[in-house]
Amino acid sequence: xxxxxxxxxxxxxxxxxxxxxxxxxxxxxxxxxxxxxxxxxxxxxxxxxxxxxxxxxxxxxxxxxxxxxxxxxxxxxxxxxxxxxxxx
Amino acid sequence: xxxxxxxxxxxxxxxxxxxxxxxxxxxxxxxxxxxxxxxxxxxxxxxxxxxxxxxxxxxxxxxxxxxxxxxxxxxxxxxxxxxxxxxxxxxxxxxxxxxxxxxxxxxxxxxxxxxxxxxxxxxxxxxxxxxxxxxxxxxxxxxxxxxxxxxxxxxxxxxxxxxxxxxxxxxxxxxxxxxxxxxxxxxxxxxxxxxxxxxxxxxxxxxxxxxxxxxxxxxxxxxxxxxxxxxxxxxxxxxxxxxxxxxxxxxxxxxxxxxxxxxxxxxxxxxxxxxxxxxxxxxxxxxxxxxxxxxxxxxxxxxxxxxxxxxxxxxxxxxxxxxxxxxxxxxxxxxxxxxxxxxxxxxxxxxxxxxxxxxxxxxxxx
Numbered sequence: 001x002x003x004x005x006x007x008x009x010x011x012x013x014x015x016x017x018x019x020x021x022x023x024x025x026x027x028x029x030x031x032x033x034x035x036x037x038x039x040x041x042x043x044x045x046x047x048x049x050x051x052x053x054x055x056x057x058x059x060x061x062x063x064x065x066x067x068x069x070x071x072x073x074x075x076x077x078x079x080x081x082x083x084x085x086x087x088x
Numbered sequence: 089x090x091x092x093x094x095x096x097x098x099x100x101x102x103x104x105x106x107x108x109x110x111x112x113x114x115x116x117x118x119x120x121x122x123x124x125x126x127x128x129x130x131x132x133x134x135x136x137x138x139x140x141x142x143x144x145x146x147x148x149x150x151x152x153x154x155x156x157x158x159x160x161x162x163x164x165x166x167x168x169x170x171x172x173x174x175x176x177x178x179x180x181x182x183x184x185x186x187x188x189x190x191x192x193x194x195x196x197x198x199x200x201x202x203x204x205x206x207x208x209x210x211x212x213x214x215x216x217x218x219x220x221x222x223x224x225x226x227x228x229x230x231x232x233x234x235x236x237x238x239x240x241x242x243x244x245x246x247x248x249x250x251x252x253x254x255x256x257x258x259x260x261x262x263x264x265x266x267x268x269x270x271x272x273x274x275x276x277x278x279x280x281x282x283x284x285x286x287x288x289x290x291x292x293x294x295x296x297x298x299x300x301x302x303x304x305x306x307x308x309x310x311x312x313x314x315x316x317x318x319x320x321x322x323x324x325x326x327x328x329x330x331x332x333x334x335x336x337x338x339x340x341x342x343x344x345x346x347x348x349x350x351x352x353x354x355x356x357x358x359x360x361x362x363x364x365x366x367x368x369x370x371x372x373x374x375x376x377x378x379x380x381x382x383x384x385x386x387x388x389x390x391x392x393x394x395x396x397x398x399x400x401x402x403x404x405x406x407x408x409x410x411x412x413x414x415x416x417x418x419x420x421x422x423x424x425x426x427x428x429x430x431x432x433x434x435x436x437x438x439x440x441x442x443x444x445x446x447x448x449x450x451x452x453x454x
Contacts, residue, residue, distance in 0.1 A: 008214070024261055025165025026235050026283065028133050029365040029395060032402075033113050034282035034417055035133070035161040035235040036367020036391060037257060052217040056240045058166070070366065071390035072178055075168055081237025081264060082164035 017046025107327030162236025257285025279310030312421030314441025366394030
C-alpha cells in the first residue's frame with residue numbers, strides 16, 4: 001500500500017471455467033452518495049483479474065440468462081465474494 | 089435490578105453506551121453522535137483517498153479516543169469498460185426524448201457547471217482499492233462495506249486492529265460474510281433509504297440473527313424511533329443502523345430545502361424505483377420519479393445509462409435549489425422525522441423512547 005496505484009493481474013482458473021453462477025452485484029451510483037444492487041446469472045469463463053494486495057479477485061461472467069432490465073451487454077465482471085456457484 | 093436492555097454485545101465490542109449507529113455523510117453529525125455515547129459511520133464512497141485521510145484525522149481530533157467508522161461502497165459487479173462517450177451513445181432515443189420531455193414540462197434548469205458525474209470517473213475497482221488502502225493505512229477503528237463482500241480485506245484489517253462490518257440485503261450474503269469472519273453484519277431491509285434488497289427489515293433481521301452465533305447483527309431499514317430500536321433488539325439485533333434520522337438534524341449539511349421536505353414527508357412520499365440510477369433505490373418522490381412511474385414511460389435503463397440520463401435533472405434541480413424538483417434518499421421511517429433537533433438530542437430521545445417501550449412491556453422501571 002502507498003501512493004502507487006494498486007497493480008492488477010490477469011489469469012485463468014480452469015476450475016471455474018464453464019460453471020454456472022449467480023452474482024449478487026451492484027456498486028456505487030455515479031453522481032450520488034449511494035449504492036445500488038444488480039443481479040446476474042451466467043457462465044464463468046474462468047478469466048479473472050486480481051486487484052491490489054491482498055488480492056481482490058474478479059471473475060468474468062458471460063452468456064447472461066439473467067441481468068438487470070436494460071443492461072445492454074452480455075458480460076459482467078463479478079467480485080469473487082459476491083459470486084454463488086449454482087452447481088455447488 | 090433489571091438488566092439494561094440497551095447494553096448489547098455491540099456496545100461491549102465498540103465501548104459505546106448506546107447501540108445506535110448513525111450512518112451519515114456529514115462529519116459534524118458523526119462527531120455529535122459519537123460524543124453523545126452512540127456510534128457513527130461516515131459515508132466516504134464518493135471521496136478521494138486524500139479527502140478520506142483528512143476526514144479521519146478531523147474526526148479523531150474531536151472524539152477524544154472514541155471509536156468511529158468509515159463506510160465505502162465496494163463494487164460487486166462491473167460491466168466491461170466503456171468510455172463515457174461510448175456509454176452515452178448507447179442510450180436509446182426513446183429514453184433521451186422522454187427525459188427531454190420531463191425537462192421541458194417542468195422547466196428544469198440546466199446545471200450551472202459540468203455534471204459532476206461526468207467528471208468523477210472513478211466507479212471501478214482501482215478507485216475502491218485506493219480508498220480502502222487509506223482506511224487501512226489510517227487505521228480507522230471500524231470499516232463498513234456499504235455494499236460488496238469485504239472478506240478479501242479482513243486479514244489486513246484485523247492485523248491493523250480494524251473491525252470490519254458488512255452490510256447485506258440477503259441472508260446468503262450474510263452467511264458468506266459470517267463464514268469469512270466479519271465482526272458484525274448490518275442486515276438491511278426494504279424499508280431503507282437508498283439501495284435496498286427485497287426483504288423487509290422485520291424478516292431479514294431475525295433470519296440473519298438465526299445464523300449469526302455470537303456475531304452482532306445490526307438492524308437497518310426504516311429505523312427512526314426508540315420503538316424501532318426496542319423492536320429490533322427483540323428480534324435479536326444488537327443495535328440499529330440509522331440514516332434518514334440524521335439528514336434533517338441541526339448539524340446536517342443537507343440543503344435546508346431538502347430538510348424541510350424530509351420533515352414534511354411520510355413513507356408514502358418515498359419512491360422505490362430504478363429511474364434515477366438504473367438500480368433500485370428509495371428516495372423522496374419528485375417529478376422525475378413520478379413521470380418514470382407513469383404507464384406510458386419507457387422502462388428505466390440499467391446502470392450506468394439511467395444515471396447518465398437523470399444526472400442533468402438532478403444537478404439542475406440542486407444547482408438552482410428548485411424545491412419542486414429536488415429529491416433525496418429517504419427510508420420509510422421518514423414519517424417520524426418531524427423536527428430539526430441536534431444530533432445529541434436525537435440520540436437521547438431515541439434511548440428514552442426505547443427504554444419507555446421496554447418498561448411498558450415489562451412493567452419494570454429501567
